[in-house]
Amino acid sequence: DQQVKQNSPSLSVQEGRISILNCDYTNSMFDYFLWYKKYPAEGPTFLISISSIKDKNEDGRFTVFLNKSAKHLSLHIVPSQPGDSAVYFCAASGRETSGSRLTFGEGTQLTVNP
Amino acid sequence: NAGVTQTPKFRVLKTGQSMTLLCAQDMNHEYMYWYRQDPGMGLRLIHYSVGEGTTAKGEVPDGYNVSRLKKQNFLLGLESAAPSQTSVYFCASRSRPYNEQFFGPGTRLTVL
Numbered sequence: 001d002q003q004v005k006q007n008s009p010s011l012s013v014q015e016g017r018i019s020i021l022n023c024d025y026t027n028s029m030f031d032y033f034l035w036y037k038k039y040p041a042e043g044p045t046f047l048i049s050i051s052s053i054k055d056k057n058e059d060g061r062f063t064v065f066l067n068k069s070a071k072h073l074s075l076h077i078v079p080s081q082p083g084d085s086a087v088y089f090c091a092a093s094g095r096e097t098s099g100s101r102l103t104f105g106e107g108t109q110l111t112v113n114p
Numbered sequence: 115n116a117g118v119t120q121t122p123k124f125r126v127l128k129t130g131q132s133m134t135l136l137c138a139q140d141m142n143h144e145y146m147y148w149y150r151q152d153p154g155m156g157l158r159l160i161h162y163s164v165g166e167g168t169t170a171k172g173e174v175p176d177g178y179n180v181s182r183l184k185k186q187n188f189l190l191g192l193e194s195a196a197p198s199q200t201s202v203y204f205c206a207s208r209s210r211p212y213n214e215q216f217f218g219p220g221t222r223l224t225v226l
Contacts, residue, residue, distance in 0.1 A: 036217075043219045049213065049214065101147070102213075107156055
């Protein structure tokens with residue numbers, strides 16, 4: 001039972017354009033969502049998050065949108081840069097989740113072409 | 115401030131051998147986690163700990179054991195390694211009031 005799903009294994013965009021990464025979830029108890037970025041041979045690093053009481057959170061070039069009715073969130077990167085090329089994971093947690101565990105999606109490989 | 119460190123970085127085992135992966139954090143975090151990452155499957159939680167002396171099972175605990183004798187260390191043990199345990203293992207920690215987890219650099223384990 002995949003509770004967090006990233007349906008696109010890969011995405012390729014041109015430098016300077018917008019990158020949109022998508023994530024869907026099924027568990028209505030999730031109330032906090034995070035995006036992590038991972039470079040090869042490194043651990044994931046936290047990028048941006050959003051609470052379920054909001055529908056948008058922005059941090060520089062990165063914006064996360066949450067659509068609770070559709071159980072969908074997306075990460076927008078504008079403008080995209082070659083250094084953004086990495087695997088992006090979305091993750092979710094809920095107040096009722098023991099240990100505040102995170103449930104991760106499968107990841108999307110973003111490639112930004114110069 | 116080293117953050118989260120993992121030892122070793124790489125290891126090759128034969129089927130049936132045992133080993134222990136060490137995770138250490140210097141951020142005084144209460145919670146610690148062990149994940150495995152396999153192609154196309156994201157990160158899956160193996161075991162976690164909400165404090166010194168406590169551990170709990172995650173999503174894929176079979177074949178692994180853990181211990182948290184000190185707040186800063188979280189050990190993951192494989193008693194009898196199997197080829198299915200070939201993976202990249204990540205440790206993470208977080209502070210109680212916050213949701214963000216901080217990850218170590220990973221351990222790449224191959225079981226032949």
